[in-house]
Amino acid sequence: MTSGTTPTPQPQAPRTSFLRSATVVAVAMAIMNIAAYGFTLIASRRLMPEQFGAITALLGLLLIGNVASLGLQATGARQLATHTGEGAKELADATLRAGRRSALGLTLLCFVLTPLFMWLLNIDSFVAIVLLAPTLGGLTLMGSQLGVLQGSQRWTELAAVYTASGIGRLVLGGGALIVHPSLDWAMAGLALGAAVPALLGQFFLRGSTGATRKEIREVLRETVHGTHTLLAFFALANADVLIARALLDEKDSGYYAAGLIIAKACLFLPQFVIVLVFPSLANSPGDTGRLRRAIVAVAGLGACAVAGTLILPGLVVEVIGGKEKYAPLGPYTWLFAVAGSAYAVLQLVVYAAIAQQEKRAALAIWIGLVVLVVAAVIVLGTGTATGLNGVKVLAAMTSTCALLLAAGLATGLHRQSTESS
Incomplete structure (x- = not known):
């Protein structure tokens, strides 16, 4: 290097890439939260006060059950972020399989607890309570998929799943209430809405295979x-x-x-x-x-x-x-x-x-x-x-x-x- 040569500026690509990813994820999560709030507004206007109180209580149960989804997401993201060398597809598959097992277990548990929920929440509709199970199952599947996408830093696809979650709740859940304002239709719309991001996540992660039982058990243990x-x-x-x-x-x-x-x-x-x-x-x-x-x-x-x-x-x-x-x-x-x-x-x-x-x-x-x-x-x-x-x-x-x-x-x-x- 000669004395007249100036140092080459450090590239700004990593910072620019991070800001772009932050913007994409922030916008997607904002859409998800606004859409969820939009569903609540539609429910408050289309349902009678007694039914709105019931749907609010059911949403509270979903919030509690969704902790398992968040646990799967954190586990999958941590394990993939710390993974080095070969085997990323197998690890992703282990997270997804653990998500499917968790979703099945929570779905069956909700079915078993349906009479208890009806008594505890003072809700007479058997259909509305039963529909909690597939809704929670879909959210749990989504959590495992989000964990893989987050740990792999696939931000655009992660943002797409978040957006699909909010839009699914607003369009299908809110649309059901507009067509027929009842508790049963609201829960049917929510169940269908929860399936939308899970299907999209499955499409994004369709190449993940090869997990062993030991890897699946490790994901489940850490998820707990x-x-x-x-x-x-x-x-x-x-x-x-x-x-x-x-x-x-x-x-x-x-x-x-x-x-x-x-x-x-x-x-x-x-x-x-x-x-x-x-x-x-x-x-x-x-x-x-x-x-x-x-x-x-x-x-x-x-x-x-x-x-x-x-x-x-x-x-x-x-x-x-x-x-x-x-x-x-x-x-x-x-x-x-x-x-x-x-x-x-x-x-x-x-x-x-x-x-x-x-x-x-x-x-x-x-x-x-x-x-x-x-x-x-x-x-x-x-x-x-x-x-x-x-x-x-x-x-x-x-x-x-x-x-x-x-x-x-x-x-x-x-x-x-x-x-x-």
Whole structure:
């Protein structure tokens, strides 16, 4: 090299490729969430209040059962991201076969539990409850397929499956309600909608073959652990609405439920970051710098959401339910944005723990849940904080719990990576 030669700039292709992938996945997940919300809006307008309450309860059951799908996705993504050498098709096949076995098991379990669900949810329609089984089966199959696509970093196909999930629910589920507004038709539409992404994922992954029984058992074993950790997280993330219902009066618990719409939006907003960064977290478990950057990205999106609620509280209240009903909540919407953003950070750290195979994460989260419940009973149950003050205090308590757990788990992961290096 001569003295007059300038250094060649480093190529920006990897960064450009990542930004392109992030955009594709973010748009797909936004479409999925908006479509799911669209189905809920159609249901609220086409069904009688009693039937809308029933479909909401059934969607809650699907949310709980979908934890197995998320566990399969995390397992498949981690194993493929950390896989080196030959055998990727066999490993993908093992994940897909484990997904089929899990889907079959959950489908049969739902069929067996149909009488219990009818009694527990006070729903008379046998058909609607039975249709839970194939719906959950389709979602479980999709989870295993998403895990393979995510671990293989096939972002465009991953985005297509996410989009198909949302469009299937909106077009088939919402369309069924438009044609015939009933609980049975709504569940039939949801069952068909859940089959759409599973069929698309099967088409994308049709070349995966050759898994051994040992590989399938390993995927199932790890899935149980991942599912347990995610179940603990979702139990914690949804405990506050039950606490509010139990310890606040009906009006204030209604205010809290409306505020949770903001919190859930802030929780789901940065999910595309978790999807994109999870394979690299699994592939480089000792790279705490990567986790820090991901936390900064998630926290940054949360800060933007909090700023939006501070600048436009009236608009936020109008969106979540109308100023006539929820005007007193306006000055405190930012607290729910903070709570949702705190849970988003915790969710990222939980996935990092799954990627790093940290087996104590679930226990820590269950302990955090117990502490939150005890603290809420002491503060709200004794009347120390009531009315809107109780709403504010509970939102602050959930934020604090989530941030403390995130900090504790992140510190543990850093210590584990330091000890293993």
